[in-house]
Amino acid sequence: MTQTAAGEGEVGFPAPIHGDRRLRRWLGSRWQPGRWVNIGLPYFWLLLFFFLPFVIVFQISLAEPQIAQPPYTALTEWVDEAVLQVRLNLGNYALVVEDELYRAAFLNSLWVGLVSTLGCLLIGYPMAYAIATAPERWRVPLLMMIILPFWTSFLIRVYAWIGILKGNGLLNNFLLALGLIDEPLTILHTQTAVYIGVVYSYLPFMVLPLYANLSRLDMTLLEAAADLGCRPWRAFLRVTLPLSLPGILAGSLLVFIPVVGEFVIPDLLGGPDSLMVGRMLWTEFFSNKDWPLASALALVLLALLVVPFVALQRWQSRLEEER
Amino acid sequence: MKRRRWPLYSLLAFGYAFLYVPVLLLVVYSFNASRLVTVWGGFSTHWYGELLNNTQILDAAWLSIRIATVNATLATVLGTLAAMALVRGGRFRGRGGFELLLTAPLVMPEVIVGLSLLLLFVAMQHGIGWPDGRGFTTITIAHITFSMAYATVVIRARLAQMDRSLEEAAMDLGARPLVVYLRITLPLIAPALLSAWLLAFTLSLDDLVIASFVAGPASTTLPMVVYSSVRLGVSPQINALASLILLFVSLAVIIAGLALARKRD
Numbered sequence: 001m002t003q004t005a006a007g008e009g010e011v012g013f014p015a016p017i018h019g020d021r022r023l024r025r026w027l028g029s030r031w032q033p034g035r036w037v038n039i040g041l042p043y044f045w046l047l048l049f050f051f052l053p054f055v056i057v058f059q060i061s062l063a064e065p066q067i068a069q070p071p072y073t074a075l076t077e078w079v080d081e082a083v084l085q086v087r088l089n090l091g092n093y094a095l096v097v098e099d100e101l102y103r104a105a106f107l108n109s110l111w112v113g114l115v116s117t118l119g120c121l122l123i124g125y126p127m128a129y130a131i132a133t134a135p136e137r138w139r140v141p142l143l144m145m146i147i148l149p150f151w152t153s154f155l156i157r158v159y160a161w162i163g164i165l166k167g168n169g170l171l172n173n174f175l176l177a178l179g180l181i182d183e184p185l186t187i188l189h190t191q192t193a194v195y196i197g198v199v200y201s202y203l204p205f206m207v208l209p210l211y212a213n214l215s216r217l218d219m220t221l222l223e224a225a226a227d228l229g230c231r232p233w234r235a236f237l238r239v240t241l242p243l244s245l246p247g248i249l250a251g252s253l254l255v256f257i258p259v260v261g262e263f264v265i266p267d268l269l270g271g272p273d274s275l276m277v278g279r280m281l282w283t284e285f286f287s288n289k290d291w292p293l294a295s296a297l298a299l300v301l302l303a304l305l306v307v308p309f310v311a312l313q314r315w316q317s318r319l320e321e322e323r
Numbered sequence: 324m325k326r327r328r329w330p331l332y333s334l335l336a337f338g339y340a341f342l343y344v345p346v347l348l349l350v351v352y353s354f355n356a357s358r359l360v361t362v363w364g365g366f367s368t369h370w371y372g373e374l375l376n377n378t379q380i381l382d383a384a385w386l387s388i389r390i391a392t393v394n395a396t397l398a399t400v401l402g403t404l405a406a407m408a409l410v411r412g413g414r415f416r417g418r419g420g421f422e423l424l425l426t427a428p429l430v431m432p433e434v435i436v437g438l439s440l441l442l443l444f445v446a447m448q449h450g451i452g453w454p455d456g457r458g459f460t461t462i463t464i465a466h467i468t469f470s471m472a473y474a475t476v477v478i479r480a481r482l483a484q485m486d487r488s489l490e491e492a493a494m495d496l497g498a499r500p501l502v503v504y505l506r507i508t509l510p511l512i513a514p515a516l517l518s519a520w521l522l523a524f525t526l527s528l529d530d531l532v533i534a535s536f537v538a539g540p541a542s543t544t545l546p547m548v549v550y551s552s553v554r555l556g557v558s559p560q561i562n563a564l565a566s567l568i569l570l571f572v573s574l575a576v577i578i579a580g581l582a583l584a585r586k587r588d
Contacts, residue, residue, distance in 0.1 A: 034501060039412055039421070042405035042471065046424040049468045053439030056446050070445050123341065126334035133331075142335075144580070149342050151522075152572050153529045155546050155553075156565040160345040163352065163557050169361050170348060203342065254430060261432020263532050268553060278434045285438060285536075295442065298435045305432075313426055 054302075061295035062088045072291050092296035102297070105275040106304070112191075112276060113260040116198040117252045120206035123199065124251065128210035129240075132217070143211065150204045158197055158268050165193050165269070189271035197265040202258070206251035213247025214240075246315060253312040257305050277301050346569065353562035361557075370563040380548055380564065387528055387545040390459060394466040395524035401467065402474025402519055403512075409475070410482040428472040437536030440465045444537060457539035465537045466530060470523035477522060481515035514583045521579055525572060 063072040064087075079085045096102045131142045149157065164170045165188040172184040187193050217240065225235040263278035270276070277297060285294040353371075357364025374380060405425060412418070428436065444454055444461050454460050489511070493503045509516070531546035538544065552561055 034504075035412070038404050039408040039415055042401045042408065042475075043417070043421055043424075045401055045468070045471070046421070049440065049443070049464060050424055050428060050436075053443040056442045057439045060442055070449060123338055126331060127338040130328075130331045130335040145339060146342075148573070148576065149346070151525050151576050152346065152569050153525075153546075153565070155529065155531055155549055156349070156568060157346060159549070159553050159557070159561065159565065160349040162553070163361055163562075164345055164348065166361060166557070168359075173361065200341065200345070203338070207338075257430040258432055261434055263432075263434050264550075278432055281434045281438065282532075291442070294438060298438050301432065302435060309427070309430065312430065313423060316426060317422065 057295045057298055060292055061092055061299055062090070063292045064089045064091075065290045065292050070291075071289055089292070092293050093300070095293065096296050096300050101275070102280065105277050105280050106300070108275050109260045109262075109277045109301075110304070112194060112198065112262075112266075112274075113256045116195055116202065116259050117206075117256045119195060119199040120203055120255050121248065121252065124203055124206035124210060125248075128207045128214055128247075131207075132211055132214035139215075143208075146204050146207050146211075154201060155264060157201060158265055161193070161197050161200065161269060162188060165196070188269065191270065191274050193269040193271075194266050194274050197269040198259050198262065201265065202255045205254040209250040209254060210244065210247040213244050213250070217243055246318075250312065250315050250319075253308050253315070257308055257312070260305060261301055349562055350566045350569065353559065353566040355559060355562075358559060370559040371567075374560050374563045374567075377560065379543075380545070380560075383543050383545045383548040386459070386542060390463050390466060390544065391524045391527040393463050394470055394527040395520045397463075398467045398470035398474045398523040399478075399516055399520045401471040402478050402523075403509075403516065405471065405475040406478035406482050407508075409479055425472050425475050428469040429476070431469075433530075433532035434536075436469060437465070437533040440468070440533070441536040457537055458542035461537040461539070462534050462542065462544065465533050466523075466527040469533070470526050473526060474519035474523050477519040478512060478515045481512050485511055517579055517583070521575060528568075 059075060060072050063075060065071055066073050073087070073089075075086060075088065077085045077087070127146070131139055131146070134142060162169075166172070167184045167186065167188065169188070171187070172181075175181045176184065187196075221239050221243075222235055225239050226232070230238070261278045262276065263282055266274045266276045266279050267282070270279075278301075281294050281297045281301070284290045284297060352361070352363075354366050354368065355362075355364055356367035356369060405421075408415075409418075409422065409425075440461075441457075444457060448454060448456075454464075485508075490503050490507050493507050494500075498506075529546060530544075531550050534544045535547060535550075538547065549561060549564065552558060
């Protein structure tokens with residue numbers, strides 16, 4: 001093979017060599033079986049087990065529930081040999097959008113997402129800023145301490161708060177012993193408990209992207225501001241804060257999106273008034289066995305989250321380009 | 324520029340206290356002799372003994388560990404392939420969709436993932452007869468689907484930082500791409516592979532919502548047992564179990580961290 005190529009070159013035809021190289025590049029980029037397996041295998045897995053399920057959810061959301069196995073009606077039916085009847089039931093969507101209870105659940109979920117994101121930001125921003133400006137050798141251990149709780153069980157960390165917030169729990173016992181309160185506060189099974197649990201569980205998701213952003217901040221800009229007579233607080237508001245907006249956005253999205261669909265925290269810490277979509281979906285599915293309605297709820301929730309989702313995706317690919 | 328740092332550091336300390344105090348209290352009260360979880364009745368390891376005789380919890384723990392092991396291994400393999408495709412694959416058709424499918428599981432509410440996968444499994448069983456019933460296989464597939472997204476993030480970050488000159492040197496010396504991949508690239512990203520494996524393992528061990536959707540009647544994972552017990556109220560046995568899980572996870576993370584730090588030196 002190499003001999004032929006060299007031989008042709010000697011004769012004085014530059015074109016075949018050029019063509020050979022082009023051919024090899026073409027082969028290299030398109031016909032490597034390794035490359036196909038490399039990209040194709042994970043792609044296939046995600047299409048089959050992540051994308052296809054949504055198609056099926058969409059299909060079932062247009063069906064009607066029935067007491068059978070599976071517990072939903074087929075969309076298509078052969079009426080006689082030549083007529084295929086398609087029945088699309090839009091009633092589930094109408095119910096989700098119009099029913100007061102579901103609307104309240106959606107609004108409350110968005111509200112909880114918003115308040116918890118702000119809570120995470122208020123606690124997380126000073127932490128990320130302190131870590132990013134700490135002496136070099138302290139940064140990695142401090143960061144590890146943020147990540148470590150993320151490795152421990154989510155369910156168990158939520159469970160820990162039940163013992164603390166209960167009527168006769170640790171917080172109330174502590175406050176009673178100090179004499180700050182005369183009778184136990186009711187915190188568990190209220191919306192407040194949900195906020196505490198969510199902020200606690202999602203705090204690392206806010207701190208990490210903020211740290212990534214703040215640690216790359218150009219400190220000379222702050223020095224310049226100080227040299228020009230800007231007070232530290234003002235320099236923070238006018239230099240640091242605007243520059244850290246991408247970090248704030250990323251952290252907020254990483255908290256907001258999953259919190260809106262959260263199930264475990266409102267179920268264990270919340271009360272009857274903390275209606276959230278994730279919890280209603282669970283109830284429709286497991287208690288009422290209404291699969292079509294649960295599917296419609298899932299898709300409306302998904303539609304609500306598409307915009308923040310695309311924003312997150314954009315931010316990630318921009319971060320990738322910056323590297 | 325010298326500025327007062329103590330207000331900032333006290334906020335930092337407050338944040339760490341917020342993160343760690345609840346977990347520490349949980350561990351302390353697992354050694355409580357009293358049945359009432361929140362009233363201190365003296366030191367005792369009674370609940371740990373009781374836990375070790377609870378076959379329901381032990382069976383569930385064994386199932387969870389088996390699922391987590393298979394999940395972590397396959398998720399790391401798929402995550403490595405996906406990360407290679409994104410960092411080294413250049414432009415390929417459907418790259419945007421691929422990235423979307425890899426980002427979505429990171430933030431997608433668990434109830435949606437669980438519901439959609441269950442409906443897929445039901446439809447597949449109806450259509451092609453597989454998977455036959457639900458249990459170990461379906462839970463593992465569901466876990467791999469979201470764990471591989473996390474594994475990809477970890478491995479991708481490492482691959483993007485990696486110095487390519489070693490790979491290029493091997494190529495120049497005539498090594499075939501597969502050999503370079505196996506003998507140069509993989510050993511260089513080994514620390515990331517270990518982190519990805521551990522992350523996928525703990526994610527699987529921790530998952531309640533998705534497993535609840537795709538589990539069959541005969542397969543109950545550890546979080547499902549913990550959840551049904553917690554719904555009935557706090558119990559000292561669950562405190563003991565929680566402490567053991569925290570101990571194992573912290574040990575694994577610290578040992579892995581030390582091993583990686585030593586390798587770097």
